[in-house]
Each structure stands twice: as C-alpha cells, then as structure tokens.
Amino acid sequence: MADMIPLCVPDLRGNEARYLQDCVDSTFVSSVGPFVTQFEEAVAKAIDAKAVTAVSSGTTGLHLALTTLGVERDDLVVLPSLTFIASANAIAHCGASPWLMDVSYDSWGLDPASFRKALEIQTERRGSDVFHKASNRRVKAVMPVYVLGQPADMDPIVETAREFGLAVVADAAAALGATYKGRSVGALGADLTVISFNGNKTVTAGGGGAVGGQDEAVVALARHLGTTARSDTGYDHDRVGYNYRMTNLQAAVGCAQMERVDDLVARKRAISGRYREALMGVPGIGFFPDPAWAVGACWFSGITLGENRHPAAADVVDQLRTKGIDGRTFWKPIHLQTPYLSAPAEATPVCEAVWRNILTLPCSAGLSDADQDRVVDALKEILCQ
Numbered sequence: 001m002a003d004m005i006p007l008c009v010p011d012l013r014g015n016e017a018r019y020l021q022d023c024v025d026s027t028f029v030s031s032v033g034p035f036v037t038q039f040e041e042a043v044a045k046a047i048d049a050k051a052v053t054a055v056s057s058g059t060t061g062l063h064l065a066l067t068t069l070g071v072e073r074d075d076l077v078v079l080p081s082l083t084f085i086a087s088a089n090a091i092a093h094c095g096a097s098p099w100l101m102d103v104s105y106d107s108w109g110l111d112p113a114s115f116r117k118a119l120e121i122q123t124e125r126r127g128s129d130v131f132h133k134a135s136n137r138r139v140k141a142v143m144p145v146y147v148l149g150q151p152a153d154m155d156p157i158v159e160t161a162r163e164f165g166l167a168v169v170a171d172a173a174a175a176l177g178a179t180y181k182g183r184s185v186g187a188l189g190a191d192l193t194v195i196s197f198n199g200n201k202t203v204t205a206g207g208g209g210a211v212g213g214q215d216e217a218v219v220a221l222a223r224h225l226g227t228t229a230r231s232d233t234g235y236d237h238d239r240v241g242y243n244y245r246m247t248n249l250q251a252a253v254g255c256a257q258m259e260r261v262d263d264l265v266a267r268k269r270a271i272s273g274r275y276r277e278a279l280m281g282v283p284g285i286g287f288f289p290d291p292a293w294a295v296g297a298c299w300f301s302g303i304t305l306g307e308n309r310h311p312a313a314a315d316v317v318d319q320l321r322t323k324g325i326d327g328r329t330f331w332k333p334i335h336l337q338t339p340y341l342s343a344p345a346e347a348t349p350v351c352e353a354v355w356r357n358i359l360t361l362p363c364s365a366g367l368s369d370a371d372q373d374r375v376v377d378a379l380k381e382i383l384c385q
C-alpha cells in the first residue's frame, strides 16, 4: 500500500550520505577507519561508559560480552523470558543455556525478587562457583534486558549478582538515551552493557552494536576477542577469536546518527507521550511501564489491550493493516520458543499475562502529527466499536 504508515523506519536526514561518501572517497570501507573510533567515543559519552568497542550487531555484542566475562559451554545465564530471541541466542552461541525467569509489572524487566529467591533456593556454592542444583550446571552470569528501552531495576539485581558472584551483561539493545535513577545506561553496575544499532533502533548504523564498560581492561579484552584475538601485528593469535568488528561504512552512518541522538530520543519520547494523551480515555487499555526510578528511551510506542475486553492483539494488527497502518504484536517469550523449550525455567506469570496483550504502533522519529492522528483515529474505531 502506497501510504502505509510503517512501524519504525530510520531518519537519515543528517550527515549520513556525506560521511558514507567520505568512506568511498578515502577507500576506508572496512573496519579500519576514523569513523569507527569516533563512533566508539560518541557512544561511550552517550551511555557514560569508560570504554566502548564497536561490533557488527547487538547479537554479536552480547555473545562477545558473555565470552569476555567467562561464560563457557554448559553454563547457565539467568535471562528474563520477555525478550527478543537474540538475547537467548547469544547465550546459546557460547554453548550455554538461558535460565529463564519472570519480569516485574513495573518495568517488564527481570524481577529482582524472583531472581534473588531462585538463586537462594535453587543454587549452591561449590568453591568460588555457584551451581544450579537441579541441572548440576554452573550459573555464571545474569543478563538483564532493558525491554523497549526501559531500564530494569538494576540496583537490587546487581546487588544479588555480586553476592552470588555472577557476571552482569546488560542487554541495553534499545536503551540508548534512557536513564535509571539519573544514571545513563552504561553506568548501572553491569560489567558490560550492549547497545544495538540495527535499522529499527532509535539510532542506527544500518546494523551494528557496541559493548561498553567501566573497566577499560575488560573492554580491551572484548575488543581483542572480537578482532580475531591477534596478539601482535603479525599472525599470532592467543585465543579463539571472532570477526565482530563494525565497518567504517556502518560507523559513518552511526556517527551521523549520534550527532542527533538527543533529538532522536526526544522525538521518540514525544511520540509516546502524544499516544498516551490521545488514547488515555479508551476503556481498558494500558500503556507501557513508566516507573518513577527511570526515564525510558521509548524505543517503541504502543498500548496494552484489556483481556476479554478488546479483540486479540493479532486481530487489531490485521484491522490496522487494512487501514494502511503497520502495528505489531510483541515478542513471544523465550520459554515458548522451540529452541528453548527445555531450558531451565521458573514460573513466569507476569510474562504470560502481558506479552499477548502488547500492541506496538508506528513510532518512526520522522512520524508526522497528521499520520499519528490517523493511527489514533483508526485505533479508537477498532477498539470502541
């Protein structure tokens, strides 16, 4: 349909084309090039990390972060079930398995109380390691996820992780621009924090990721492992490494986008606020979490539908489509996904209560007020009929 309003498309109206042309003119198109370093510095500043290494995607960034922090074959990594499949895949790429847990209503992030209780009851210490008793597997790390760009309640999560000696990798894929208790997402206590620059994220590099941390030596190790673990300028390699570097072409787009990061995030928040205002009166609907202790990045906008009160989210998506609007249902939880059906899992009642009722709505940074009004009118028509 010609006038279909898309869910989320990038806004490339800054210096993107000019910087790409610079790459072509200079022939620096690969992972050696000035834009990569410049991009890493811009991201480090934006998330308040001491150091950042740019990588090829959020997924490879998560895998690299876990590997850097010592996650190995057969380990367990605690993961909230309400996340994009990439979080679980990155754990599986280490030969490890997610240990799936529930989220809390107030942020849709890992529930700190369930996390603590599961560790207290189901694990035991053996030397310096913690083991999951039922599966006899080492629990090496926890991966909190900042769902839709909304930080998880990190203070209690980090406190529990430290007590049990777990490494913390934050999946902050869509959370660039968010804060938690006034702190930026790179400074919330995780050992490593991973951002995605995929095409549909608030800031894009076409594809790409960044791994940031407060300990420069840890980020340096991630950089080393992500660049074939080369130990000198020749062909000596000291570990099994990966080719995960971001290219200068990606970083060129990323740099142009980072120049506008504040504006892009502000637009996302404005769109989300405008939906909230316009749809507030529709009976039975709810909005995405907005806890007092965080300012979310509002990567996606949308609503939650009242069960038994509205058509199912999938039906609303179909009806929106006939009106030229691209709305979507949301991530099916990991414990229901074929590759992870046998992963250790705790009860996930909150996860199950919310995921089916989530409806995401068009929220491109470049969305016009007129198009947004069209979405609101269409939605009211569908939900109030």
Ligand SMILES: *Cc1c(COP(=O)(O)O)cnc(C)c1O
Binding pocket: 057, 058, 059, 060, 083, 084, 086, 087, 145, 146, 147, 171, 173, 174, 196, 197, 198, 207, 208, 209
């Ligand atoms: C986007 C996203 C990813 C994946 O990032 P890619 O760059 O697409 O690999 C991982 N986790 C979450 C929570 C995401 O939103």
